[in-house]
Amino acid sequence: MEWIRPRSDFYVAQNFFAREVAQSYLAEILQLGLHPVKGFHHPDLKPNRFHAQPKYPVSRYMGLGLYWNPLDYKYYAEMFGETPHALPQWLVQLSGELAHKHFAHLPFFAETALVNYYLANKKMSWHTDKEEEDKLAPVIGVNFGSTCRFYFENEKGEEESFLLPSNSVYIFGDSARQMRHAVGSGRKNTLSIESHGLLASGERLNITVRKVRKD
Numbered sequence: 467m468e469w470i471r472p473r474s475d476f477y478v479a480q481n482f483f484a485r486e487v488a489q490s491y492l493a494e495i496l497q498l499g500l501h502p503v504k505g506f507h508h509p510d511l512k513p514n515r516f517h518a519q520p521k522y523p524v525s526r527y528m529g530l531g532l533y534w535n536p537l538d539y540k541y542y543a544e545m546f547g548e549t550p551h552a553l554p555q556w557l558v559q560l561s562g563e564l565a566h567k568h569f570a571h572l573p574f575f576a577e578t579a580l581v582n583y584y585l586a587n588k589k590m591s592w593h594t595d596k597e598e599e600d601k602l603a604p605v606i607g608v609n610f611g612s613t614c615r616f617y618f619e620n621e622k623g624e625e626e627s628f629l630l631p632s633n634s635v636y637i638f639g640d641s642a643r644q645m646r647h648a649v650g651s652g653r654k655n656t657l658s659i660e661s662h663g664l665l666a667s668g669e670r671l672n673i674t675v676r677k678v679r680k681d
Contacts, residue, residue, distance in 0.1 A: 472628055473620045475642035477568050483633040489660035492610045494554060495581060495671060496664060499528050503548045506583055523590055524582040530554070532578035532678065539597045541578060541678050553579055553675070560635070561606040561675040569604045569639045576606075579675045584611075586668030589651040592617070594644050595676070603677040604639025611661045611670030612652030619646040632658030632670070 469479050483491065499506040506526035522536045531553045533545040543549060558576045565574035582590070595605055613631040620626050621641075630636070630649070638645065652670040665671065 470628075472618060472626065473642060473645070475569075475640040476618065476636070476638040476645070478616075478628070478630070478634065478636040480631055480634045482635045485633075485660045488610060488633045488658070489664070491554075491556060491608075492661060492664055492671065495610075495673065498530070498551050498554075499526070499581070499583065501551070503546050504528070504551050506581075523588055525585045525588060526583035528581040528583075530557075530579040530581065531576070534578065534580055534597070541597070557608075557673065557675060560608075564606050564635065564637050565604050565639075568637055572603055572639060573600075574603050574677050576675050577678045579673050582672045582674075584614075584652060584670050584672065586654070586666065587651050589614075590649045592646050592648040594646055595674075596644060598676055598678045599680040600677050602640055602643050604637050604643070606675040607636045608673040608675075609634045609636075609670060610672075611657060611665040612654075612668050613656035614652050614670060615650040617648040617650070631656070632661060 467479055467482055469477055471477055506528050508522065508525060508527070529550045531550060532541040532543060533550050534541050535545065553576055557579060561576045562574070609630050610632050613629055615627050616630040617625060617627045652668040654668050657665060657667050
């Protein structure tokens with residue numbers, strides 16, 4: 467496992483997890499997603515001042531720690547009459563260690579995680595992660611399943627990309643916290659071996675851990 471730095475304040479480690487570990491973590495997240503209320507769902511988006519025909523591109527998503535509502539781009543401690551699943555301890559520990567490793571000068575605690583379950587041929591268009599109050603604290607991402615292409619904007623405002631396989635982690639913060647980025651659809655025939663039986667070819671599951679509050 468080796469870290470690369472696509473741009474300043476953006477770090478990526480491919481093939482981060484051992485096979486058995488990755489399989490265990492993926493199975494745990496998918497199990498949480500089975501809950502009829504707290505698990506995976508998709509919003510019934512309605513026209514708003516931003517989009518005449520709004521469309522959240524992920525077929526299934528789930529909030530841990532806090533709910534994120536794409537209807538108003540805000541976080542909630544309770545929705546649907548339920549509090550969300552707690553963040554798994556391994557995810558809290560991992561994100562804390564990575565934040566300390568790369569951004570020790572910034573305050574961080576794992577407050578919420580957004581789990582996006584991409585079916586085959588689903589992708590995320592260009593955007594910035596700007597809903598959180600803290601605009602500098604890092605975002606920690608974990609990718610399982612199939613390989614996708616990760617697009618990002620470098621320091622000069624130019625678009626670059628790299629391949630992000632399963633069992634990879636990434637973290638961006640500080641000067642890169644508001645960078646524009648996007649992800650392509652999962653590539654066929656790239657499903658990692660530990661994802662067999664849990665995800666289908668072209669599918670992937672991505673988790674992003676965030677600190678929301680500024681204090």
